[in-house]
Amino acid sequence: MTQSVVVQVGQCGNQIGCRFWDLALREHAAVNKKGIYDEALSSFFRNVNTRTDDDSADCRGKIYSLKARALLIDMEEGVVNEILQGPLRDVFDSKQLITDVSGSGNNWAVGHKVYGCQYREDIVEKLRKTAEHCDCLQCFFVIHSMGGGTGSGLGTFVLKLLEDEFPEVYRFVTSVYPSREDDVITSPYNSVLAMKELSDHADCVLPIENESLFDIVSKINQMTNCGKLGSTIKPASLVTSSAGGIKCSREKPFDAMNNIVANLLLNLTSSARFEGSLNMDLNEISMNLVPFPRLHYLVSSLTPLYTLADVNVPSRRLDQMFSDAFSKDHQLLRADPKHSLYLACALLVRGNVQISDLRRNIERLKPSLQFVSWNQEGWKTGLCSVPPVGHSHSLLALANNTCVKSTFVELKERFTRLYKKKAHLHHYLHIDGMEQSYISEALSSLSDLIEDYNQLDAANCGPAIDPPRLKIAM
Numbered sequence: 001m002t003q004s005v006v007v008q009v010g011q012c013g014n015q016i017g018c019r020f021w022d023l024a025l026r027e028h029a030a031v032n033k034k035g036i037y038d039e040a041l042s043s044f045f046r047n048v049n050t051r052t053d054d055d056s057a058d059c060r061g062k063i064y065s066l067k068a069r070a071l072l073i074d075m076e077e078g079v080v081n082e083i084l085q086g087p088l089r090d091v092f093d094s095k096q097l098i099t100d101v102s103g104s105g106n107n108w109a110v111g112h113k114v115y116g117c118q119y120r121e122d123i124v125e126k127l128r129k130t131a132e133h134c135d136c137l138q139c140f141f142v143i144h145s146m147g148g149g150t151g152s153g154l155g156t157f158v159l160k161l162l163e164d165e166f167p168e169v170y171r172f173v174t175s176v177y178p179s180r181e182d183d184v185i186t187s188p189y190n191s192v193l194a195m196k197e198l199s200d201h202a203d204c205v206l207p208i209e210n211e212s213l214f215d216i217v218s219k220i221n222q223m224t225n226c227g228k229l230g231s232t233i234k235p236a237s238l239v240t241s242s243a244g245g246i247k248c249s250r251e252k253p254f255d256a257m258n259n260i261v262a263n264l265l266l267n268l269t270s271s272a273r274f275e276g277s278l279n280m281d282l283n284e285i286s287m288n289l290v291p292f293p294r295l296h297y298l299v300s301s302l303t304p305l306y307t308l309a310d311v312n313v314p315s316r317r318l319d320q321m322f323s324d325a326f327s328k329d330h331q332l333l334r335a336d337p338k339h340s341l342y343l344a345c346a347l348l349v350r351g352n353v354q355i356s357d358l359r360r361n362i363e364r365l366k367p368s369l370q371f372v373s374w375n376q377e378g379w380k381t382g383l384c385s386v387p388p389v390g391h392s393h394s395l396l397a398l399a400n401n402t403c404v405k406s407t408f409v410e411l412k413e414r415f416t417r418l419y420k421k422k423a424h425l426h427h428y429l430h431i432d433g434m435e436q437s438y439i440s441e442a443l444s445s446l447s448d449l450i451e452d453y454n455q456l457d458a459a460n461c462g463p464a465i466d467p468p469r470l471k472i473a474m
Contacts, residue, residue: 001039084097105149108153127161146195185418344380348384348395412450
């Protein structure tokens, strides 16, 4: 069994990370009834006997004290301190925290150049210590936001460190992109500078937009409040729900949105943690979905967003789950993949779903989806037998699709509006080690990425259509 380490950077990264660890504990508790430290738990948790001084090896057998395989980094200590004072405080090793007090001031250069240099040795040492506790380290998951200073700047600095120090270990990055009405005026600068680092140093990036998360939460709230779902909605089955997790004194405004991202990561790693008839390894995602090194941005969608109370799920509803995964309402990015070009697509199914159901739905959906000409059969599928808590089944779709381009084009437009006036540029250029060439190179990198997607679209223009049927004269 392989292990993964979560590196959560900045306020957003740590808030999402907090929800992930809470829901992961809840998920394992629902499966692991005997309280035994098993291989599934070992993928993300260590089992430490706090009564002994030796914490170098995991204890087998009964669970003593579970410690998350995680590194928490933030240059404002507020969120991390809140976690350490909350119900998850015992899950985190105090040796795996790096905090400061002054923050990065919404400035990529401060996070990347100032704090990156200042904390480099400390970060490397803590990463190595975490890696030493793993028998077979397979993947680093970096969680951060693109709009702020610490998440974008220090988050991408850590990503480069991971490539330098652990070149053989996969780097999956969950990046939360700011909305158009973002209150951080410098977020376009931060995002474009971070984009160059993501393109150069990540294996896979799961871009997520705040607006999409907000729309999904609003849609779920509207459906539950107006009674459209009837009285049969299952308690604690919403992907936005914290019910059944570790009890918090109050739910915070962004918890519902963060729960969606946490559920994405739980489903992504389900095959690495639980048994299944068609398990999908994390390295298979990168191998099958990334045909070109820089085009590693995967559009994700989750379905169902809720589960009704019936236990025997009719096949019609199962088929609807697959259809929903390709509709724009379920994407975690404001995009419509059905009307864009697929380079490849992965379907990670959990619960009581048969391989025949999977194949039937792929054949049903294929005519309506446009795949690149040289990869018409570009599907990768995984089946995990353990469903998410509160659900009978679920589906995570990961699409390498040119629809992601629209997010990058809009980001470039927002960046250009500031950059052509040189607005706020002096805040970046007065930082030691920061030169204007970094900004022009980042813009060039983003433009090249957009052009790569444009060329793919141009080479495969025209909608997908069924081949003509042979007509027989009567």
